[in-house]
Amino acid sequence: MVQFQSSELAKKAGVTVETLRYYHKEALLAEPQKTDAGYRQYTEADLQRVLFIKRCQGLGFTLKEIKELLALKDDTTHTAGEVKTLTQEKIALLNQKIAVLEEIKTTLTSLVKNCDGKGGVSDCNILKALSTNEEHNHLGETSSC
Amino acid sequence: MVQFQSSELAKKAGVTVETLRYYHKEALLAEPQKTDAGYRQYTEADLQRVLFIKRCQGLGFTLKEIKELLALKDDTTHTAGEVKTLTQEKIALLNQKIAVLEEIKTTLTSLVKNCDGKGGVSDCNILKALSTNEEHNHLGETSSC
DNA sequence: ATAAACCCCGTTCTTAAGTACAGGGTCAAT
DNA sequence: ATTGACCCTGTACTTAAGAACGGGGTTTAT
Structure with a gap:
């Protein structure tokens, strides 16, 4: 499985590492696995999630709304x-x-x-x-x- | 000359006393004369100025822009x-x-x-x-x- | 073995336009 | 002379979405 470290994912997603930290804090993005040294190891799915967030933001959704959207997306019992x-x-x-x-x-x-x-x-x-x-x-x- | 105290002017202008204090701090509104006890005594001109500010705000001007507008208004050398x-x-x-x-x-x-x-x-x-x-x-x- | 370029964490700062609060003076009426 | 409704000041808090900072660990290359 391909893994990225934070600055790599940040670059791919067009955000900064600070933004990722912020998304973790706001629970928009789960903390990924970490190396023994405590380095975050992001996956392709994480990248897709950040891109999703960015697309929604581009459409005028607030992070709060995006969180709702993600909650729906994450829970298949929703419609x-x-x-x-x-x-x-x-x-x-x-x-x-x-x-x-x-x-x-x-x-x-x-x-x-x-x-x-x-x-x-x-x-x-x-x-x-x-x-x-x-x-x-x-x-x-x-x-x- | 008619004078109002702060809550009176606030009511007439549809703002709160706190807002007036804020406008003073931001230099949108000069501090009026004060009584010996330190109570502000506003005039009709102050009321008009606050109403001006509120009208501009209603038209989407920011306070910063309104400050510019007021600066133009106050200085007759402007055009x-x-x-x-x-x-x-x-x-x-x-x-x-x-x-x-x-x-x-x-x-x-x-x-x-x-x-x-x-x-x-x-x-x-x-x-x-x-x-x-x-x-x-x-x-x-x-x-x- | 050390410097550059990463990474981590927690904390503070930013903008706009106020709002809220703490702590204290004053005025009018009772 | 005390209550209630005012007034003052200065300071901190609010929302949104991060950005910036300080202090310190790690990895890679030289």
Whole structure:
């Protein structure tokens, strides 16, 4: 069986050794066997697990969520439906975030449109809008972030 | 001149007294006059400043950015153009963030579409896709976040 | 047999935007 | 004159995901 030491696995996975230690501490990755000197000996399965974590992270899952995902994956009594649900919840969250950002963007864009950028700060329509509570500049409370 | 004590201003501005203390520490808000007993006496201008901060925050500006904005606002030698530029940069950032989220959403959505949610975790097409590096599942490195 | 390049462990530091807490003064009313 | 509701200060804690550090062991090559 092929074994790697920590820096080797780290390089293959595109993380640092510190990150691996962190994953061990957070129980995302089990401690592998160790040599007599206490050196970790990782396997291909460990590498795959770290890559899985990294892929999930790239898709916006937090380590906490990834831990859940891994727990489902590790325990065959769980179902595909649970994974699907988790993923759909993530999509819903994503939609919320996108909607908030879009709304903010709309407001900022209209602020910029109303500002010719000429004159001193006291002439700036953006600052004027931000300095008043009036409704007509879309500046209602952008509730939960 | 009307003066408020801290909890009063906090209530009017929708923040806590602790937040005000934090803004003082961060130099977003100057320390107001104090009574002999050391009690802060805020003015209407202080209230407006906190409201300004909160509005900017609602639009996704960080306190650091708001500090910049306030610095421009406070110093009349600055121009409306600077404010406009800052705002436009924020919009650009916003667009980047939205694009990243949209991309992730696309990937997750296609993962969900390929998973019927039936069977155990070993049947789950989402987990299968996340467990392999193949190109056909849109799982390329979602670079900078 | 010693230097370079690894490895280990435990602990502290980082960012953002506060929140919480400990310990103590003050003001108004009873 | 004492209770309750304020106020002050300074310090530590929070979340997320590691990064950095200090101090020390090991392996490999020279």
